[in-house]
Amino acid sequence: MSSLYERLGAADGIRRIVDDVIANHLLNPVVSVRFRHVKDLPHLKEMAFQFFCMGSGGPQSYQGKDMRSAHQGMNISEQEYLAVMDDIVAALHKHGVDDSSCNEVVAILYALKGEVIRV
Template sequence: MASLYERLGKADGIRRVVDDIVANHLANPIVKPRFENVKDLNHLKKTAFEFICVGSGGPEAYTGKDMRSTHQGMNISEQEYLAVMDDILAALDKNGMGDDVKSDVLTILYSLKGEIIRV
């Protein structure tokens, strides 16, 4: 079976998904204020791209902080976390990802929940 990285379309596919995720966040009233205030969206996209690549088995290196450090002090609510997950699933749908890919991504996202919510 192909790796999650391959099923996501490798670097090019992941880059498209990340662009759509960020666009979805900027259009989502629940999390829009957080993403409108990001000083460098290109850096956020770069580290999100790297994070997804590494987390899905790709060869790219991750240059960002760990999830807890990244989200420390942001007081992210369960509602915001679920809104972000919905945005990610919508981006995967838009890019034609199958249920197997969405299921694997959701599993990874849920495993990170404790590093993101109210840390």
């Protein structure tokens, strides 16, 4: 059985997924305002890329802040968190990621919920 990293398309596939995730966020009325005001979108994409790679079993290391520190003071609501998860799942489906792998990603994201919502 291949790793989640490999099933997501390894580095190239994950980079394409992250690009679409951010594009989805920018179009999503629930969270777009948060992403339109990001000063360094390429840096955000790189951190998301590293995070997805590391979290899915890839060889990349994540150089960003821990989730609690990264979202501290943002007062993210459950609705926003779910909207972000929906955007991620939509990007995964767009790239042909199978349902089992999508469910693994959702489980990982759900496990981080307490580190992001209202911290």
